[in-house]
Amino acid sequence: MPWSIFPADSILQSQHRSLGALPDVVVPDAPPPRGEAKRGPRPGHAIVATALQPDGVLAQPLPAAVAALFAERYGTPTAAKRACRRGEVLVDGVQRGMTWVVRGGQWLELQARVQGAAHGGRANSHASAPRPTPLEVVYEDDHLAVVVKPPGMPVQGRGLKPSEQGTLASVLPHCLRPCSLPGVLWRPQHVHRLDAPTGGLVVVAKTRGALAALSGAFAQREVRKRYIAIVGGRLEGAGRMEAPLDGRPCLTHWAAEGATRSARHRWVTTVSLAPHTGRRHQLRRHLALLGHPVLGDPQYSYGYAKQVGRPMTPREDGLAADTPEGAGHAAAAETPRAMAVARLGPQARDEMCLWAVGIAFTHPFTGEHVSLAIPEPLVFQAARARELAAWRAKVEA
Numbered sequence: 001m002p003w004s005i006f007p008a009d010s011i012l013q014s015q016h017r018s019l020g021a022l023p024d025v026v027v028p029d030a031p032p033p034r035g036e037a038k039r040g041p042r043p044g045h046a047i048v049a050t051a052l053q054p055d056g057v058l059a060q061p062l063p064a065a066v067a068a069l070f071a072e073r074y075g076t077p078t079a080a081k082r083a084c085r086r087g088e089v090l091v092d093g094v095q096r097g098m099t100w101v102v103r104g105g106q107w108l109e110l111q112a113r114v115q116g117a118a119h120g121g122r123a124n125s126h127a128s129a130p131r132p133t134p135l136e137v138v139y140e141d142d143h144l145a146v147v148v149k150p151p152g153m154p155v156q157g158r159g160l161k162p163s164e165q166g167t168l169a170s171v172l173p174h175c176l177r178p179c180s181l182p183g184v185l186w187r188p189q190h191v192h193r194l195d196a197p198t199g200g201l202v203v204v205a206k207t208r209g210a211l212a213a214l215s216g217a218f219a220q221r222e223v224r225k226r227y228i229a230i231v232g233g234r235l236e237g238a239g240r241m242e243a244p245l246d247g248r249p250c251l252t253h254w255a256a257e258g259a260t261r262s263a264r265h266r267w268v269t270t271v272s273l274a275p276h277t278g279r280r281h282q283l284r285r286h287l288a289l290l291g292h293p294v295l296g297d298p299q300y301s302y303g304y305a306k307q308v309g310r311p312m313t314p315r316e317d318g319l320a321a322d323t324p325e326g327a328g329h330a331a332a333a334e335t336p337r338a339m340a341v342a343r344l345g346p347q348a349r350d351e352m353c354l355w356a357v358g359i360a361f362t363h364p365f366t367g368e369h370v371s372l373a374i375p376e377p378l379v380f381q382a383a384r385a386r387e388l389a390a391w392r393a394k395v396e397a
Helices: 060-070 075-083 166-175 210-221 282-289 325-328 337-344 378-396
Strands: 046-050 090-092 105-113 136-140 145-147 184-190 199-205 222-233 237-240 254-262 267-277 318-323 355-360 368-373
Touching: 046 184, 060 075, 060 105, 105 368, 136 378, 145 166, 166 184, 184 210, 210 355, 222 282, 237 368, 254 282, 254 378, 267 282, 267 355, 267 378, 355 378
Parallel strands: 199 355
Antiparallel strands: 046 105, 090 105, 136 145, 145 199, 184 199, 222 267, 222 355, 237 254, 237 318, 254 267, 355 368
């Protein structure tokens, strides 16, 4: 399907190939061997985390798979090995040991002794926690949901610890309807992530079948996403950015929607963004490489391209403009870091102006084309008004 940048929501009207109906119960590749294999959680234990080994991944020992799939819970390979030795890991519902080899399509579950958990059941991690403020739910059925993550909220923490309270993962069970379908997850699970400072739409799966199907759709780039940002400097027209990140190819399409005068940046521009790939901090890093960092970004600002050894001009490193106006959107030399700090001051005080405002995908069970959009957040209007007021005060002084 051809890719196109969009003003407004035209990208959300594109059609997608239907994934078709998928089974909601995952059948193991083979029955468990006789002998010491134990099915389900041990007495007094409950399932506290679930993950799917992606298809296409080479077979690997159980400790390596646990370390990769539960990196937030086990920070080191040694910690993952200890969990396997303690018998905390189930593969397709069967307790496995250190020598087990995990293959693509298998489900891994972690069991732990949880106070108040039912015998052989699922952990109720939020039973004793204070009820959080509900999230805005823009779409929900028995298979999946789409919610609005507030900026500043991490998607997940490190297991069932007090530090996890306030994460999206811990809030979801309070905000979504219970699911009674076969293959229900122990708690709703996000299918993709947003950076903690970024607000906006997140797709959530309620069942194993939905998680597997939606994860595959994201991996095959069948999900279309739209972001909106306010960046420093003036951008006009539309263009694309193909600079690789961390040695991997990346593609971001952008389209300027309007510019506002600014005392700190001379101009700030509201930009629509469509990432074709999903690398870590891709939009923030690409915009910083263009010399137009996201307003309020505490990590990637002016001077980032020189910092990583890649100062850019409009025709270098895969940067191209789709319109004549976009040809001059970046200066040949970036603002030196010291000058940027002197001009901007500490940007960490500002809320980062980057939101995920649109998403479109094919429902994995109904075949329906789901296209969702939310309006620009009020913080964007406030940011533009603040920049314009400061510019007027500077001019009149």
